[in-house]
Each structure stands twice: as C-alpha cells, then as structure tokens.
Amino acid sequence: MAKDSVGESDGLTFWLARSEDYDDVMAISEDIYRGNDYLPHRYHAWLTEPHRVVMLAKREGKLVALESGLVVDDGRTVVVEGLRVSPSERGKGVAGTVQRFTDQYIQRLYPSVQVKRLTRGDNAGPQKLAKFTLLDRRAVLSLRGESEAFDAFLSELKAKVSAEEGPAPELVVLDEGEQLRGVLLDPEITSRLQLPGGAIIQDWQPLRPIESNLEVLRRRGLTWLADRAASPTFLSFHTPPYPIPYNGGSLRFNIDLFGTGLAPARRALLSHLERARGALVGMVLVHVYMHRPLWEGLREFCEVNAGVRRCRDYWEQLFLEREL
Ligand SMILES: CC(C)(COP(=O)(O)OP(=O)(O)OC[C@H]1O[C@@H](n2cnc3c(N)ncnc32)[C@H](O)[C@@H]1OP(=O)(O)O)[C@@H](O)C(=O)NCCC(=O)NCCS
Known part of the structure; x- marks a missing residue:
C-alpha cells in the first residue's frame, strides 16, 4: 500500500484530504451543480471540522474522486456530502467504490454509526434510489x-x-x-x-x-x-x-x-x-x-x-x- 494512504480498492488508493490538494480537487469539480458548487468555499473548513472525514481517491497518483462524511446525531448518523468523480472517470463505478470505502472507513473510526443520510437535487428515479429510504x-x-x-x-x-x-x-x-x-x-x-x-x-x-x-x-x-x-x-x-x-x-x-x-x-x-x-x-x-x-x-x-x-x-x- 502506498505510504500514507489509508487503503486501496479496485485499483484506487485512498487518502485523507489535505490543504495542498485544493487545486486538484477544484480541477475535478468544474461545472458541478450548474456552477452552484459549495466546495471551493468550504473545502478548507471541512478539513478541520470535528467528526468529518474528507476522502480522496487516486488512480496512479492522479486524483479521481472525493467523498466526505460528517458524523452527527450523537454519533448514530453519517451525513455524506461532496461526492464527485473526475469527468474522465465517470460511468465506470468509481462513485460506488469510493462510497463503499468511505462508509467502511467511517464505521471503523466511529463504530456507533448506524445509518447514512444524504440529500440530492437530482431525482435519479426509483430504480437507482432503491437502496435508500426516501425520508422526504x-x-x-x-x-x-x-x-x-x-x-x-x-x-x-x-x-x-x-x-x-x-x-x-x-x-x-x-x-x-x-x-x-x-x-x-x-x-x-x-x-x-x-x-x-x-x-x-x-x-x-x-x-x-x-x-x-x-x-x-x-x-x-x-x-x-x-x-x-x-x-x-x-x-x-x-x-x-x-x-x-x-x-x-x-x-x-x-x-x-x-x-x-x-x-x-x-x-x-x-x-x-x-x-x-x-x-x-x-x-x-x-x-x-x-x-x-x-x-x-x-x-x-x-x-x-x-x-x-x-x-x-x-x-x-x-x-x-x-x-x-
Ligand atoms: C454523480 C457522480 C459522482 C457519479 O460518479 P460515477 O463514478 O460516474 O458513478 P457510477 O455511474 O459509476 O455509479 C456508481 C455508484 O454511485 C452511485 N451514485 C451515482 N450518482 C450518485 C449520487 N448523486 N449520489 C450518491 N450516489 C450516486 C450509483 O448509484 C452507483 O452506486 P452502486 O455502485 O452502489 O450501485 C459523477 O457523475 C459526478 O461527479 N457528477 C458531478 C457531481 C455530482 O453531481 N455529484 C452528486 C452529489 S449528490
């Protein structure tokens, strides 16, 4: 396993995000959410926020994805945010690998976490959302x-x-x-x-x-x-x-x-x-x-x-x- 990485899966290595990764993260974030992306503004604050994990995935040393989770609700819930995959890597299951790895990493760090919650602005349809309960x-x-x-x-x-x-x-x-x-x-x-x-x-x-x-x-x-x-x-x-x-x-x-x-x-x-x-x-x-x-x-x-x-x-x- 590469030095300082926190794990690997399906050809990707995983790293905790650092300040100096900012430019690489922005480079994979172009045009996200119709220009409404909050991450350029929040990235540095996320790195020091208590009970938050910001995970990066790399392929051959190059950044390909980011996912973040904030542990809330007395440690019972992880709220995941910020998921993105570089445009050239989309459609190959990278988001799935990154989410599985990050979920497991957070559960190891916070064994009290029982559920994962997220909000989305795109209605992917019942088939894609089948793994989730739609709360509202x-x-x-x-x-x-x-x-x-x-x-x-x-x-x-x-x-x-x-x-x-x-x-x-x-x-x-x-x-x-x-x-x-x-x-x-x-x-x-x-x-x-x-x-x-x-x-x-x-x-x-x-x-x-x-x-x-x-x-x-x-x-x-x-x-x-x-x-x-x-x-x-x-x-x-x-x-x-x-x-x-x-x-x-x-x-x-x-x-x-x-x-x-x-x-x-x-x-x-x-x-x-x-x-x-x-x-x-x-x-x-x-x-x-x-x-x-x-x-x-x-x-x-x-x-x-x-x-x-x-x-x-x-x-x-x-x-x-x-x-x-
Ligand atoms: C949405 C995005 C992350 C999907 O990445 P991808 O690697 O192309 O995803 P895939 O089509 O390979 O799907 C892989 C998995 O991610 C899941 N996924 C796709 N879009 C998702 C989303 N918006 N939120 C959560 N999970 C999502 C799929 O359900 C699938 O899960 P599974 O492997 O458990 O079945 C990517 O297109 C992207 O970066 N888009 C721009 C940013 C964005 O819209 N992020 C959404 C945050 S809500």
Whole structure:
C-alpha cells in the first residue's frame, strides 16, 4: 500500500484530504451543480471540522474522486456530502467504490454509526434510489439577480405583503443560545413544523433536532426567525451568502423554511433577504427550500417587475437514508 494512504480498492488508493490538494480537487469539480458548487468555499473548513472525514481517491497518483462524511446525531448518523468523480472517470463505478470505502472507513473510526443520510437535487428515479429510504422531498425555489436589483425587488415584495395581509406581527429573531435550544429540543417540534424526515435540513445537511447537533448548527453562522419565540409554528434561517463559480463568480444565498403557512413563509423570505441585503454583491443566486405545497404561493409572491427572476422550474431536494 502506498505510504500514507489509508487503503486501496479496485485499483484506487485512498487518502485523507489535505490543504495542498485544493487545486486538484477544484480541477475535478468544474461545472458541478450548474456552477452552484459549495466546495471551493468550504473545502478548507471541512478539513478541520470535528467528526468529518474528507476522502480522496487516486488512480496512479492522479486524483479521481472525493467523498466526505460528517458524523452527527450523537454519533448514530453519517451525513455524506461532496461526492464527485473526475469527468474522465465517470460511468465506470468509481462513485460506488469510493462510497463503499468511505462508509467502511467511517464505521471503523466511529463504530456507533448506524445509518447514512444524504440529500440530492437530482431525482435519479426509483430504480437507482432503491437502496435508500426516501425520508422526504422538499421544494426548491431558485431566483437570480444582480445585487442592485434586490432593492426594488424587496420594495415590491414588501408592498405586496402590506397590501394583502395588512399589519402582521413581526417575525422574531431567535438567539442561538437558550431560545434556539428551547425551540429545537421541544419534543413537539417535528409534528408542529412538519420537519422533513424529523430533521432540520441546513443548506442540504440534515440534522436531528437534538442537543449534540446544536453545536454543529451554531458553527454555521445562521440567522434564525420564528413566528414566536416559544413553540413556533413557523421557523426559518438563512446561511450567510457564499461565493460559487456560477457565471465566473457569483454569490449563493440559501434560505431554509420549516412550517406549512404561506403567510409566515412570505414574511420570512422577505425578512431574510432584507437582513442579508448588505452582504449581496454582484450576481446572486437565491435558493429557498420549503414544504412542497408552499412552492406555488412563493413563486407567485416573487413574480414582480424588479430584475430578480426565477432561474429554474420547480425542483426538489430529496432526503435519503440507508442503514450501514
Ligand atoms: C454523480 C457522480 C459522482 C457519479 O460518479 P460515477 O463514478 O460516474 O458513478 P457510477 O455511474 O459509476 O455509479 C456508481 C455508484 O454511485 C452511485 N451514485 C451515482 N450518482 C450518485 C449520487 N448523486 N449520489 C450518491 N450516489 C450516486 C450509483 O448509484 C452507483 O452506486 P452502486 O455502485 O452502489 O450501485 C459523477 O457523475 C459526478 O461527479 N457528477 C458531478 C457531481 C455530482 O453531481 N455529484 C452528486 C452529489 S449528490
């Protein structure tokens, strides 16, 4: 076995990722997720994140794939993310080999891990997903605009809310200490907010609402809103905007909504955009994740004259689980 590698399988050698592998990882990542790839921004943070493994696969010394897993839910679950295979190696089963090796490696390191969870934006169909349990599907509304267009966009949304709903109670910002703790650890939260598969999905990362995951959520710099500070019926947060390769360099802004009411969903969308407005520069892609029946109402809400437009038809985030 090559020195310092962590194993080999099917002609591939496996290595834990290092900072100096960044350029090679970017070289196999071109055009992934329609330019929305988060990995250029997150790679270095992943390398030092507690309970995360970032695995590289090489063939004859050349990088061919990456997969990562974060152990969460009191050590019971590994959430896998970042899977990619270099374009010239696709279609030969490399992804399967890399996933099997990484699953086994993580299980050796964390024997408490029982299940693997992941989210996907491409619906590969029932046959390909047969090895997984589909825990839930979320709707995604995707918008795009130059940062300057957001001022007019927000004014139009605001005018719609006040014309159609009148003065509504303001959403409250939850602090990430006791307030958030009280909300997330409330045993009723899953049923009250219809949490997808019983989880909070933060920018594609599913986490059960339990004590040990609060620390993971606090690392992400989220801004939380709720319709009330105790026992909310609507909860949402945004992840700070981050750079993506789209169109030569853009910002990606993700908003996750939990709950079934359209009125609080509209106000939450508006409020998150207002709060992040100062950080929006250049081209911005906004992705809003929600309970599926809300999509049509939010699509209609966002149809205004300002230059922020929907950039994708209805699409879904799939939340999958498999026993290891
Ligand atoms: C998706 C991708 C990783 C597949 O790589 P590949 O080596 O060509 O995959 P293969 O067609 O050989 O399929 C091999 C295995 O990977 C699985 N697989 C394919 N796409 C997958 C995905 N998006 N998520 C998880 N597993 C996937 C297949 O089900 C198959 O599993 P099995 O061997 O257990 O049956 C590759 O096309 C790629 O890098 N695409 C761009 C990045 C991307 O879209 N990543 C998806 C992350 S959700």
